Amino acid sequence: xxxxxxxxxxxxxxxxxxxxxxxxxxxxxxxxxxxxxxxxxxxxxxxxxxxxxxxxxxxxxxxxxxxxxxxxxxxxxxxxxxxxxxxxxxxxxxxxxxxxxxxxxxxxxxxxx
Amino acid sequence: xxxxxxxxxxxxxxxxxxxxxxxxxxxxxxxxxxxxxxxxxxxxxxxxxxxxxxxxxxxxxxxxxxxxxxxxxxxxxxxxxxxxxxxxxxxxxxxxxxxxxxxxxxxxxxxx
Numbered sequence: 001x002x003x004x005x006x007x008x009x010x011x012x013x014x015x016x017x018x019x020x021x022x023x024x025x026x027x028x029x030x031x032x033x034x035x036x037x038x039x040x041x042x043x044x045x046x047x048x049x050x051x052x053x054x055x056x057x058x059x060x061x062x063x064x065x066x067x068x069x070x071x072x073x074x075x076x077x078x079x080x081x082x083x084x085x086x087x088x089x090x091x092x093x094x095x096x097x098x099x100x101x102x103x104x105x106x107x108x109x110x111x112x113x
Numbered sequence: 114x115x116x117x118x119x120x121x122x123x124x125x126x127x128x129x130x131x132x133x134x135x136x137x138x139x140x141x142x143x144x145x146x147x148x149x150x151x152x153x154x155x156x157x158x159x160x161x162x163x164x165x166x167x168x169x170x171x172x173x174x175x176x177x178x179x180x181x182x183x184x185x186x187x188x189x190x191x192x193x194x195x196x197x198x199x200x201x202x203x204x205x206x207x208x209x210x211x212x213x214x215x216x217x218x219x220x221x222x223x224x225x
Binding site: 090 | 144145147154155156157158159162164202204206211212213214215216217218
């Protein structure tokens, strides 16, 4: 079974802190994605990556950056956390770039105070 | 921009009945459409994928239809069980790049 793991289930940070969210997948998937999920807004794509060292902006990239130095690991970085970045963050991976299912991690509930 | 609408109100049905969830989209039709299930506090889990040239897809008690004229997908769960209670998300893709746009989800509650 594909497993996508995220470094923390719950995280509390202060405004202005630099925050790292880590995601690791164990099935040699090419593609990895970062979403945030908010009530009433659904899942929104922040960034995605089709290959190592490659990244593309999603629908809401402002205030975030990403890093993919190894195929299995995709990191989301909040350079200076703000309260409006309080959210559930979900990482996903998929094997093919085309019509393929995405496997999601359990999510990280981030609270910025 | 593309909009996706799912029933915003929760759907409550009796065990054994068929649950039908709706996903409507605006503008141009997607290349393919996926349905996911999400339980509270967990990540979504993939259920079914249907391509733009397919009308219907089935998997056990699940059935998905795709009507590009109506710009709508319907998701059916037959012989529903309390264990089917969850939020169901539809997701659309407009190219072959794998990028998905998700709807807000519909919460389904199946009462015994």
